[in-house]
Amino acid sequence: MSTNYLIKNVSVLGGTPTDLLLQDGVIADGADAPDDAEVIDGTGLIALPGLVDLHTHLREPGREDAETVESGTRAAALGGFTAVHAMANTEPVADTAGVVEQVWRLGREAGHCDVFPVGAVTVGLQGTQLAELGAMADSAARVRVFSDDGKCVHDPVLMRRALEYVKAFDGVVAQHAQEPRLTEGAQMNEGELSGRLGLAGWPAVAEEAIIARDVLLAEHVGSRLHVCHLSTAGSVEIVRWAKAKGVDVTAEACPHHLLLTDELAATYDPIYKVNPPLRSAADVEAVKAGLADGTIDIVATDHAPHPHEDKDCEWAAAAFGMLGLETALSIVQQTMVDTGLLDWAGVAERMSYNPARIGRISDQHGRPVEVGEPANVVLYDPRATRTVDPAESASLSRNTPYRGMELPGRVVATFLRGKATVLDGKVL
Amino acid sequence: MKRHLLSAADLSRDDAELVLSTAEEMRSLADRPIKKLPALRGRTVVNLFFEDSTRTRISFEAAAKRLSADVINFAAKGSSLSKGESLKDTALTLEAMGADAVVVRHGASGAPHRLAHSGWVRSNVVNAGDGTHEHPTQALLDAFTMTRHLGALDGRRIVIVGDVLHSRVARSNALLLHTLGAEVTLVAPPTLLPVGIENWPVETSYDLDSALPKADAVMMLRVQRERMHGGFFPTAREYSRRYGLDGRRMASLQDHTIVMHPGPMVRGMEITADVADSDRSVIVEQVTNGVAVRMAVLYLLLGGSEPAVGGEE
Amino acid sequence: MPTHPQPESDGARVVLDDRDIVRALTRISHEILERNKGADDLVLLGIPSRGVPLAQRIAERIASVEGYDVPVGSLDVTMYRDDLRLKPARALLHTEIPAGGIDGKVVVLVDDVLFSGRTIRAALDALNDIGRPKAVRLAVLVDRGHRELPIRADFVGKNLPTSLVERVKVTLAGIDDADAVTIQGVVQ
Numbered sequence: 026m027s028t029n030y031l032i033k034n035v036s037v038l039g040g041t042p043t044d045l046l047l048q049d050g051v052i053a054d055g056a057d058a059p060d061d062a063e064v065i066d067g068t069g070l071i072a073l074p075g076l077v078d079l080h081t082h083l084r085e086p087g088r089e090d091a092e093t094v095e096s097g098t099r100a101a102a103l104g105g106f107t108a109v110h111a112m113a114n115t116e117p118v119a120d121t122a123g124v125v126e127q128v129w130r131l132g133r134e135a136g137h138c139d140v141f142p143v144g145a146v147t148v149g150l151q152g153t154q155l156a157e158l159g160a161m162a163d164s165a166a167r168v169r170v171f172s173d174d175g176k177c178v179h180d181p182v183l184m185r186r187a188l189e190y191v192k193a194f195d196g197v198v199a200q201h202a203q204e205p206r207l208t209e210g211a212q213m214n215e216g217e218l219s220g221r222l223g224l225a226g227w228p229a230v231a232e233e234a235i236i237a238r239d240v241l242l243a244e245h246v247g248s249r250l251h252v253c254h255l256s257t258a259g260s261v262e263i264v265r266w267a268k269a270k271g272v273d274v275t276a277e278a279c280p281h282h283l284l285l286t287d288e289l290a291a292t293y294d295p296i297y298k299v300n301p302p303l304r305s306a307a308d309v310e311a312v313k314a315g316l317a318d319g320t321i322d323i324v325a326t327d328h329a330p331h332p333h334e335d336k337d338c339e340w341a342a343a344a345f346g347m348l349g350l351e352t353a354l355s356i357v358q359q360t361m362v363d364t365g366l367l368d369w370a371g372v373a374e375r376m377s378y379n380p381a382r383i384g385r386i387s388d389q390h391g392r393p394v395e396v397g398e399p400a401n402v403v404l405y406d407p408r409a410t411r412t413v414d415p416a417e418s419a420s421l422s423r424n425t426p427y428r429g430m431e432l433p434g435r436v437v438a439t440f441l442r443g444k445a446t447v448l449d450g451k452v453l
Numbered sequence: 454m455k456r457h458l459l460s461a462a463d464l465s466r467d468d469a470e471l472v473l474s475t476a477e478e479m480r481s482l483a484d485r486p487i488k489k490l491p492a493l494r495g496r497t498v499v500n501l502f503f504e505d506s507t508r509t510r511i512s513f514e515a516a517a518k519r520l521s522a523d524v525i526n527f528a529a530k531g532s533s534l535s536k537g538e539s540l541k542d543t544a545l546t547l548e549a550m551g552a553d554a555v556v557v558r559h560g561a562s563g564a565p566h567r568l569a570h571s572g573w574v575r576s577n578v579v580n581a582g583d584g585t586h587e588h589p590t591q592a593l594l595d596a597f598t599m600t601r602h603l604g605a606l607d608g609r610r611i612v613i614v615g616d617v618l619h620s621r622v623a624r625s626n627a628l629l630l631h632t633l634g635a636e637v638t639l640v641a642p643p644t645l646l647p648v649g650i651e652n653w654p655v656e657t658s659y660d661l662d663s664a665l666p667k668a669d670a671v672m673m674l675r676v677q678r679e680r681m682h683g684g685f686f687p688t689a690r691e692y693s694r695r696y697g698l699d700g701r702r703m704a705s706l707q708d709h710t711i712v713m714h715p716g717p718m719v720r721g722m723e724i725t726a727d728v729a730d731s732d733r734s735v736i737v738e739q740v741t742n743g744v745a746v747r748m749a750v751l752y753l754l755l756g757g758s759e760p761a762v763g764g765e766e
Numbered sequence: 767m768p769t770h771p772q773p774e775s776d777g778a779r780v781v782l783d784d785r786d787i788v789r790a791l792t793r794i795s796h797e798i799l800e801r802n803k804g805a806d807d808l809v810l811l812g813i814p815s816r817g818v819p820l821a822q823r824i825a826e827r828i829a830s831v832e833g834y835d836v837p838v839g840s841l842d843v844t845m846y847r848d849d850l851r852l853k854p855a856r857a858l859l860h861t862e863i864p865a866g867g868i869d870g871k872v873v874v875l876v877d878d879v880l881f882s883g884r885t886i887r888a889a890l891d892a893l894n895d896i897g898r899p900k901a902v903r904l905a906v907l908v909d910r911g912h913r914e915l916p917i918r919a920d921f922v923g924k925n926l927p928t929s930l931v932e933r934v935k936v937t938l939a940g941i942d943d944a945d946a947v948t949i950q951g952v953v954q
Contacts, residue, residue: 471857474857474858475857475858478842478858478859478860478861479858481861481862485863485895485896486896486897487895487896489895490845490895491845491846491891491895492845492850752845752855752858753855754855755855756845756850756855756856757850757851757852757853757854757855757856758851758852758853758854759854759855760854760855761854761855761856761857
């Protein structure tokens, strides 16, 4: 018999304080609490639905020096996530039913949060031949999100076929929008600064051209499309236009694209090297506005662990990517909530309901914090502050760009189907 | 405290003028029977070259030796981007050898910056050319050469022609010459000018013929034929016709105007042989001045308990 | 720089005025000629900054007496100083060796104040890298004592006994407002 939790005086989505009972994996009325329920004082805390990340790199199999399913999901739980989608660019690539089932099983064994593997669109992410998408969809892992993330499905014919093919099992293609020829050797956002620093530029148009093409393709074949880590003002405009036109497109923004700008590249410290690159302040504002008005549907972390040696080097030699799971909610609070752009209900939409809907896991995740719903709940203290110390991260890697920054908020507890994965800010 | 020379932007006008006046003294050494000064006795200067550049390496080596420093040449070609010995491990090795200054040439923009600011080494770092970023001592020797021929550079018109996009020489010169009060015009086909150049403190032009008559100095940049394959221009012939300096164009220059090139030249591409070998050409003198300027930089960084010039921190 | 409480100055006292300096340089010029038995093979090298105009003035006087222009140059000793590493890197001053060089010549080093002798030691080292003079002599406007090395001047404008805390300042028209040697006592 698992522990039941009575959370007293907690504010659901910032509303009037109430009591929540988490009993037998389900949310129940606090008034019905049994005497042996463990009581948690929820005063000052906000209850949010368990967060869902549509874009995480867990690195296993292949790069267990950077992250494992166990360590990555531990970090996820600490960040308030109850479900993560694990990207396919592992070694071997998650392009067969065997690999996705392995990742799915590792997630279940770790038990920190649910792991939903993303399947590769093309064999080996090579962009030439479709992977066995149906086999992955039919596997125990029930894959619904397919992505070559890290690489763009740039061949328009292949992209069209993928968009069409996944309709058979209600899948979605999550596109990493990066025109490869326009970004050969690219190192940072193309602008005045890239010219000054002598770092090869990564033009906004390289992202926008692919998004524009793909929304037209999605419309043409009547499929749904998801745009990964949208980072430019122009991309926001294109998605806004496509949605107005009725195209079935969804889009995500990463926490770092809500806060950090390309000016940080002037340090030549590759901790700020990421794909897509940090953009201009104007882009950051446009992405925030797009997230606020619903053009951008979700926040996804693009949590990308890299071992120390892949960042402790010259910029051009360094790997792309930054950690994100443990800081995502704080960054969203700082950039979207504290600025008045979103309320907590809006955060729940963008970090739980919408990603669950896109990933087709809404039967278990991304459900409201209401009586009768699965007890996937985060308790969050928005008034706490903390200074980010990479050494404290649960991730095996340390490549957080927020090192030393003071961020608002703290995940106090995370519950997965009524079982505490995090209590008092610590993994159980 | 100022410890490194990573970018021409690290130099204030006073700093730059101090380097140039010091270089003037260093240059007179060439006329003496004993071409050696004791200023850096017991100091160790490491030339850390991740890219082949015999000229720059020899120039720094001669400069350090004429100041009585011990010189260690470390050629680590090829390991910059491969997973061989990393920049960091190399730096730690040099630190263990007791390097006082590291002169670094690297294919990656910002590598000297990393070397200076990552806590890997305590040495003074001198950027001897990093990727497509900067080459500050080249800009100093160019400014020194111009000053010898033109006097103070205030209001002087300097035209820099060629592959600005990939040129560390152009970047450093644009910054330094602006600091020294010169008016810089960068001339290139639009494909070889970086995005955002309208915010640099320079003029730009696509038309070489209109820029030449007003110039006090013309600096031709090397254009690698490989750029042709990148589609930056259609053919070498078309590039030379539009942006090469030949005898006909040289005739439109003012009498006092000098012609410069950082080397190595691609004769027949950006500059014709008759121009390169003409009386206006100061290309050979640039090499001589390079040693004096690098002596000045090394002396001002290493000659005392702390540097007299340089960048941040 | 360590910060000490700024001692109060008791005011500068002029020990040589412009006329005294003219007389001293005239005397030094004659002594140089006497010692050298004429102006042949003489080269005057001033140590910057104030040794250089002093060397030029001596050369002018020699020219007026002998009708012969003695080569005059300047010799910067910065890089030869034994305290080079003790202070931040210093700007170099101008060195100019006259066209005839110094090999086989009688070089007269000219400086404003002779104190510890370390500048002259550095100058001798600098000369060593430039050539091999037949002889090296030293002319100074003021010798204030307190030598730390076995060095003495051959020609002295004025011997000026000082205490270590006092400061001797030479000003010369051309560089400064006017010719004067002043001494500044310091009250602790």
